[in-house]
Amino acid sequence: MDARAGTIERFLAATAPAHTSIQEEMADLADDWGFPTIGPEAGAVLRLVARLTDAERVFEFGSGxxxxxSWFLRGGADTVICTEFDEEEAKRGVQFAAEGGYADRLTFxxxxxxxxxxxxxxxxxxxxxxxxxHRYADAYRAVLPKVRTGGVIVADNITRGPIEFADLVAHFEDGAPLPDPERDAETRGIGEYVGTVRSDDAVETAILPVGSGIAVSTKVR
Ligand SMILES: C[S@@+](CC[C@H](N)C(=O)[O-])C[C@H]1O[C@@H](n2cnc3c(N)ncnc32)[C@H](O)[C@@H]1O
Incomplete structure (x- = not known):
């Protein structure tokens, strides 16, 4: 990372919205568990998207x-459907929602x-x-017909996470092939996702380098 990029990251971290007390507890648990939340910089964008779309219903693939x-709720979303295959994480989510006073707005x-x-x-x-x-593109295809026109699909870990970002840069800059799924299904999955949304006329996509990098796609038809 060049020095300016590091400074921008520090600036974004320093200017991200403060956690609520319940989010602070979640952040502490994430630290304890080494659990990868989306973080406050990207969380601020989720809050913004909820506010700008006047969101009523949100669906999440992978909620921890x-x-x-909690960021969608801070942006005024009425309800969020959370999905999680780890029972312990979901149980903690239900507890946090009860403690935070928003249990009626979340379904796990x-x-x-x-x-x-x-x-x-x-x-x-x-x-x-x-x-x-590796299932991002499938999730996109499954949810797109259920997102209203003017609605938004956000995907996390576009620039950072369990991926080789350099392979993605080489793919989109120079047309280098994505890694084989047997070698690196995660990087391939993110590359396929970005390729899918960029080539789909149903959405307009912006990639924002906040947090772990998010792709924000608005459904336009
Ligand atoms: C990166 S974490 C999600 C973080 C969460 N969105 C947040 O910002 O706090 C990914 C989560 O997705 C869950 N997960 C992965 N694949 C899943 C699937 N197919 N169905 C449900 N949950 C899944 C994992 O157990 C993990 O808790």
Whole structure:
């Protein structure tokens, strides 16, 4: 990372919104567990998206204990459907929601998010994709018909995470092939996701280098 990029990251961290007390507890738990939440810089964008879309319903693929969901709620979203296949994480999410006084606005679905989305009807104002990287494009295809026009799909870990970012740069700059799925399914999954949303006329996508890098796609038709 060059020095200026490091300074910008520090500036974004220093100017991100402060956590609420319940988010602070979640951040402490994330530190204890080494759990990768979306963080306050990207959280601020989730809050912004919820506010700008006047969001009623949000669907998340991969919720952990509800940290990202808490940012949608801070942006005024009425309800968030959280999906999580780790029972302990979901249980902590339900506890945090009760403690934070927003249990009536969150639903935790324990199990595979890809099966859960099949059981839900739209419309959703927002979807967050933050589960297994090799399934991002499948999640996008599953949720897109259920997102209203003008709604937004956000995907995390576009520039950082369990991925080789240099391989993505080489792919999009020079057309280098994405890694084979047997070698690196995560990087391939993110590359396929970015390729999918960039080539789909149904959405307009901006990639924002906040947190671990998010792709923000607005459904335009
Ligand atoms: C990066 S974390 C999510 C973080 C969360 N969005 C936040 O910002 O706090 C990914 C989570 O997705 C869960 N997960 C991965 N694949 C899943 C799937 N197919 N269905 C449900 N949960 C899944 C993992 O157990 C993990 O808790």
């Amino acid at each position: 204990f509800g940290y990202s969901a 679905e324990v199990g595979d998010a890809m099966e859960t989305i099949a059981r839900y009807d739209g419309p959703f104002d927002i979807a967050l994709i933050d589960h297994q990287k």
